[in-house]
Amino acid sequence: MSEEILRIDGLSTRFFTAEGQVNAVSDVSLTIEREEVFGIVGESGSGKSVTALSLMDLVESPGEITDGRIEYRSESLANSLHESHPDAVDGEFVDLLSVPEEVRRSLRGSSFSMIFQDPESSFNPSLTVGEQIAEAVEVQRRARANPRSTRAKTSSVEYSLSSLIASTVLPSQRFITESSRERAIELLELVGIPDPVKRADEYPHQYSGGMLQRAMIAQALAGEPDVLIADEPTTALDVTIQAQVLDILADLQSEIGMTIVLITHNLGVIARMCDRVGVMYAGEIVERGTLEDVFEDHVHPYTRGLLGSVPDLEHVGGRLEPIGGNVPSLLDHELGSGCYFADRCPKAMEECLEKPPEFRAEGSEEHVAKCYLADHSYDPGRALADDRAEGSSEDAPEEVPTDD
Numbered sequence: 001m002s003e004e005i006l007r008i009d010g011l012s013t014r015f016f017t018a019e020g021q022v023n024a025v026s027d028v029s030l031t032i033e034r035e036e037v038f039g040i041v042g043e044s045g046s047g048k049s050v051t052a053l054s055l056m057d058l059v060e061s062p063g064e065i066t067d068g069r070i071e072y073r074s075e076s077l078a079n080s081l082h083e084s085h086p087d088a089v090d091g092e093f094v095d096l097l098s099v100p101e102e103v104r105r106s107l108r109g110s111s112f113s114m115i116f117q118d119p120e121s122s123f124n125p126s127l128t129v130g131e132q133i134a135e136a137v138e139v140q141r142r143a144r145a146n147p148r149s150t151r152a153k154t155s156s157v158e159y160s161l162s163s164l165i166a167s168t169v170l171p172s173q174r175f176i177t178e179s180s181r182e183r184a185i186e187l188l189e190l191v192g193i194p195d196p197v198k199r200a201d202e203y204p205h206q207y208s209g210g211m212l213q214r215a216m217i218a219q220a221l222a223g224e225p226d227v228l229i230a231d232e233p234t235t236a237l238d239v240t241i242q243a244q245v246l247d248i249l250a251d252l253q254s255e256i257g258m259t260i261v262l263i264t265h266n267l268g269v270i271a272r273m274c275d276r277v278g279v280m281y282a283g284e285i286v287e288r289g290t291l292e293d294v295f296e297d298h299v300h301p302y303t304r305g306l307l308g309s310v311p312d313l314e315h316v317g318g319r320l321e322p323i324g325g326n327v328p329s330l331l332d333h334e335l336g337s338g339c340y341f342a343d344r345c346p347k348a349m350e351e352c353l354e355k356p357p358e359f360r361a362e363g364s365e366e367h368v369a370k371c372y373l374a375d376h377s378y379d380p381g382r383a384l385a386d387d388r389a390e391g392s393s394e395d396a397p398e399e400v401p402t403d404d
């Protein structure tokens, strides 16, 4: 029986830049189930990383989450907030966007953890890897208000605001205890670092790229997070090492029941690792469903374009086929009011000048697509003329014929 751990509803994140408002993430809705691997795939610039950063509450100025709910299932958190923030609590779920920032911050590391493409950025070059992982263990141990509980999220701990604030103060080395050091060594072993006792005393520059990537995973696991968000975790690695790092993630998923949100532009990685997948384009999830839905029963021409010549799930190569045309500018004043893919779409019809809602699609119950083709089949008689994309973005869709 699967259980939802995250419900994301109508999430929008914008950057307010000198050039204008960048709609990096627009109205994203999806659910993540406990112990699944949920994949997010899309071309460069489609909003995958900003979605991940939004979930972690790591969007920085001039960026801002402008809309939506991010509901996280945690009975203890819900209990501790239902009096002070009744609007944020819905049963066992807490809307992280309606609680004080200190609460969100306290969840970082202990409930949500993130690993990045570039492990160097996660380590301080002047401290040993072991020290830094031990620090992460220590921070998370301190963050737990009740010292008797090893996993705050599974007990009904009261989250006191002062302890949350205290826990976000950076630790200094002198707080590292023998037990957190031992835990760091265990974590290094868990991610397959040979001779972890010795390697714990080495500095980041003494690690190879693949080893440092593993160490970053170990660091992310220090707080026993419920959800691990992995943003292109293997892109910078060579192919054999990539496979090893993916194996480690897959083992963690099956052995400790980790929930993983895996961001990649590699369809082979998606096919190998994920249970369900969301396809992103221009800041939106344009199609989502199980692996089979997306690989074999896709309806969105963008998904088809990404899959390129891939015949089926068994023959997924590593590479995305380039799709003709360019990712649109995400500047609000340049985005048209129709389907953002229409000017690259081989099956664009007149109705596509108006933004498609999310339609249910054939396949599993969860299969949805923001595309009229999920609702009715292609009619060449309504094909958009080929010169439609000329110029930049005239707001033309006013006289869309609505034929219902």
Ligand SMILES: Nc1ncnc2c1ncn2[C@@H]1O[C@H](COP(=O)(O)OP(=O)(O)OP(=O)(O)O)[C@@H](O)[C@H]1O
Pocket (backbone or CB within 6 Å): 015, 017, 022, 023, 024, 042, 043, 044, 045, 046, 047, 048, 049, 050, 051, 061, 062, 063, 265, 330
């Ligand atoms: N700090 C920022 N300021 C302005 N715009 C930003 C900022 N960060 C991201 N964006 C914009 O948000 C959009 C989505 O970017 P994002 O990094 O999420 O894409 P992505 O799908 O992760 O791409 P990639 O595969 O290249 O990592 C892009 O148009 C990007 O230019």
Ligand code: NI
Pocket (backbone or CB within 6 Å): 048, 049, 050, 231
């Ligand atoms: Ni990215």
